[in-house]
Amino acid sequence: MSTLTPTKLARGIRFAEAKAPRAQRESPFARVSAMIVMGVFTLYFLVPIWWLLVAASKNRSQFNSTNPLWFADFSLFENMANLVAYRDGVYLKWMLNSALYAGGGALVGTLIAGMCGYALAKYNFPGRELIFNVVLGGVLVPATALALPLFLIFSQISLTNTFWSVFLPSLVSPFGVYLARIYASASVPDELIEAARLDGAGELRTFFTVSVRMMVPALVTVFLFQFVAIWNNFFLPLIMLRDETLFPVTLGLYAWNSQVNQIPMLRDYVLIGALLSIIPLIIIFLLLQRFWRNGLSAGSVK
Template identity: 65%
Template structure:
């Protein structure tokens, strides 16, 4: 029986519908962030009406001595640092679990898989108690250090290392006198580049959108990431109605780093880098 094939025009239509479905909320946020005083119910919900996004951006950056810019800088510091270091650690762990045979390897990997299944909210309170014991609660490190852990990244690293780094290539490097560390950084990292990019993006999005951990760990608003900062503004909308517009335009601006990260790193998603490296 011949396999069912979706006509090209039908596939294009399906993709167009889903693209519209995912982009409509972003467009609504853009339009709402340009409305004066956050009156999202005034005029058409999806058409700019008395568009004042420039004025709203100016108000956002000047409000409370520019605290929003401080929140954005905090989020960038938490996210870029944690995602970069966490990606390297996860890739190295996944590589070791895939390419080296040692006692307890499968047990260790199963523990990592168990870590994937544990929700972050369940760990937030124990982490707070631990950091309070060492006087690190309400500090930059209370959010940064837990964000380095990425069990799902270890899983992805192992799967990709097993598939993309040939054992024969590693053996040839050893014969040429290359150390294991040098082989990893000069050879394996290049072959695993798509995996590292994927891990980084997953980690970047997870840390950028992290809310529960900063909520529990931080009390000083100057340490807030942008997610927690906008939440704190949103809880004050009834007392300060002018914050409604700032929350909307702030939410729109906070999407920019993730968009930039995806657009700048998507070119590294290439497969088959190791094809033809061995016969």
């Protein structure tokens, strides 16, 4: 997969060119202070997560009595097993729910946002600018402002406290349409669509076989950010859901954490549960990073 794309090549050249003359130019003082700044902030960003890892690996009696930033008896896996076993595995159910809400929602959401953005970029039709402006306005309307009216509407049709009450509203990503449109107009050449037409391919088929491939970085970006947005979403599930088996993991851990004062042993589960809940996102970001970095720059350059 490590093909040398033009941008990579350009970047490499730029780096090679830049390195030689700059080496003498930058003062050691500037280098050292830059590294100190980066080092200090690395601690700021990573120590809390380190602490969480250490805390989650301790048993209850050691939590208060041992060095909070270093391991005592390593009982991480024991704690994990306890967490999973607690209340018939409700934590696993939450993780699964989060994966369904975020994975399914982002997948469908990216597809429809990509299609819409593509149409706005590549076809001329009356109302095109109107649609785009309304969608752009949607970017500025906070999703939390919609949670309450959605709850009121859903309660009219008895849809609150269901999977769909969280899943369906999560499908809509106006920012995804914005990004897809910018990216499609920049990276899908009209000539290519024209050529596909001459070959007799229908419009939909052209999109799915030709254009989608060129939009991959943008689509991955849209997918990731929608995935994160849904995974992190709190207000909508908080307001919609009562049944604990439908909770996403964020809401579940929140519920546990607010009962810690009554049920102290929940604290162990909150800590280990918090640690486990951030691992899927870290993995997904690492796996897809070469895509979304390209997609990001497309959105912000405009």
